[in-house]
Amino acid sequence: MDRMISPNPHPASTAEFIALEELYGASNYKPLDVVLTRGEGVYVWDVEGKRYLDCLSSYSAVNQGHCHPKILAAMQAQAAKLTITSRAFRNDQLPLFYEELCALTHSHKVLPMNSGAEAVETALKVSRKWGYEVKNVPADRAEIVVCGDNFHGRTLAIVGFSTDPDSRQSFGPFGPGFKVVPFGDAAALEQAITPNTVAFLVEPIQGEAGVIIPPAGYLKKARELCTRHRVVLILDEIQTGLGRTGKLLAEEHEGIEADLTLIGKALSGGFYPVSAVLSNKEVMDVLHPGQHGSTFGGNPLACAVARAALRVLTEEGMIENAAKMGEYLKAGLRDINASRVKEIRGRGLMVAVELHPDAGGARKYCEALKDRGILCKETHTNTLRIMPPLIVTQAQLDEALAEFRAVL
Numbered sequence: 001m002d003r004m005i006s007p008n009p010h011p012a013s014t015a016e017f018i019a020l021e022e023l024y025g026a027s028n029y030k031p032l033d034v035v036l037t038r039g040e041g042v043y044v045w046d047v048e049g050k051r052y053l054d055c056l057s058s059y060s061a062v063n064q065g066h067c068h069p070k071i072l073a074a075m076q077a078q079a080a081k082l083t084i085t086s087r088a089f090r091n092d093q094l095p096l097f098y099e100e101l102c103a104l105t106h107s108h109k110v111l112p113m114n115s116g117a118e119a120v121e122t123a124l125k126v127s128r129k130w131g132y133e134v135k136n137v138p139a140d141r142a143e144i145v146v147c148g149d150n151f152h153g154r155t156l157a158i159v160g161f162s163t164d165p166d167s168r169q170s171f172g173p174f175g176p177g178f179k180v181v182p183f184g185d186a187a188a189l190e191q192a193i194t195p196n197t198v199a200f201l202v203e204p205i206q207g208e209a210g211v212i213i214p215p216a217g218y219l220k221k222a223r224e225l226c227t228r229h230r231v232v233l234i235l236d237e238i239q240t241g242l243g244r245t246g247k248l249l250a251e252e253h254e255g256i257e258a259d260l261t262l263i264g265k266a267l268s269g270g271f272y273p274v275s276a277v278l279s280n281k282e283v284m285d286v287l288h289p290g291q292h293g294s295t296f297g298g299n300p301l302a303c304a305v306a307r308a309a310l311r312v313l314t315e316e317g318m319i320e321n322a323a324k325m326g327e328y329l330k331a332g333l334r335d336i337n338a339s340r341v342k343e344i345r346g347r348g349l350m351v352a353v354e355l356h357p358d359a360g361g362a363r364k365y366c367e368a369l370k371d372r373g374i375l376c377k378e379t380h381t382n383t384l385r386i387m388p389p390l391i392v393t394q395a396q397l398d399e400a401l402a403e404f405r406a407v408l
């Protein structure tokens with residue numbers, strides 16, 4: 001077999017890159033036909049040199065903007081010094097990462113992982129263990145309540161309790177122990193709780209489902225129910241957390257604290273996969289050496305990058321900006337007043353435009369926006385999600401709003 005890495009002349013055009021990707025890649029995504037090569041702040045550039053305003057932020061992984069210079073500097077400095085030790089040995093970045101993250105989020109304990117799905121898996125494992133060892137649930141009987149239309153990642157355990165047919169179909173058999181209740185329905189949650197319930201896993205705002213905001217008071221009620229019935233409240237803030245909704249964590253909108261909070265995505269400002277489970281002491285303390293882990297979790301490069309990513313998020317006023325610009329964006333979108341639009345909703349810079357079912361689907365509007373230099377992505381059939389980096393300015397939003405007006 002010919003071992004040449006690149007048998008063809010180097011691709012240069014958008015069409016050539018796409019053809020190569022389609023030829024060799026698994027088809028588990030359907031991206032817009034734009035091939036990006038560079039990013040800076042809220043902008044990205046394609047291989048033809050055309051500039052776009054990024055209105056997706058890689059689903060919130062680049063809240064701090066593309067290639068933030070301070071995160072880049074931290075990454076470069078750490079990469080030249082020490083990248084990984086494994087957890088067989090200690091490193092001098094992990095304790096500082098823990099300390100800074102706990103101070104910022106008022107957590108007692110942190111468990112570092114890499115992807116968001118791994119943080120979710122960790123929370124499921126820890127809460128089951130807590131259920132058996134602290135709540136005294138009978139062996140193998142633990143139940144975890146989740147919500148319909150959830151999105152928590154792509155591992156087998158997680159897709160096993162998804163209600164999205166594409167995510168589940170033909171991937172079974174799935175493990176038992178999960179109960180699905182409608183999102184936003186506190187009475188249904190209360191009914192689902194039994195003496196064997198160990199956890200309730202929920203997104204404060206459902207992102208993938210189309211930026212679905214639960215009724216006011218829902219999370220507060222969920223917090224009360226979990227406390228009353230000794231159930232671990234797990235908030236998946238992988239998308240809503242780290243400033244996206246105009247607060248550091250979305251739980252702050254209802255003045256509650258979860259027992260386990262999951263963060264990822266923007267935890268590295270998009271430079272590296274870094275996720276974490278934030279915990280109170282009681283739940284995380286059930287884990288002992290050898291019972292859970294990850295080779296790359298907590299490596300010094302990840303920790304240095306995450307420390308810088310958290311620092312710029314707070315020091316550069318990005319969270320306050322998200323709150324302010326989010327209001328501006330929603331008002332601007334409502335001003336467009338297009339008959340195709342059914343609803344504008346959102347919190348902070350997590351905003352959705354839901355189209356009427358007869359508008360022909362959101363995808364074609366994303367394609368048209370792409371041609372006009374705005375990148376956003378449809379979610380489900382009829383919803384456009386608009387989530388620019390949290391550093392976006394009013395002038396840049398005006399630029400985007402002009403294109404939304406033209407397309408809608």
Ligand SMILES: *Cc1c(COP(=O)(O)O)cnc(C)c1O
Pocket residue numbers: 059114115116117118120151152153154203207208236237238239240264265
């Ligand atoms: C993205 C996301 C995940 C999964 O994160 P990965 O890093 O893709 O594994 C989990 N939960 C929510 C709410 C997310 O948005």
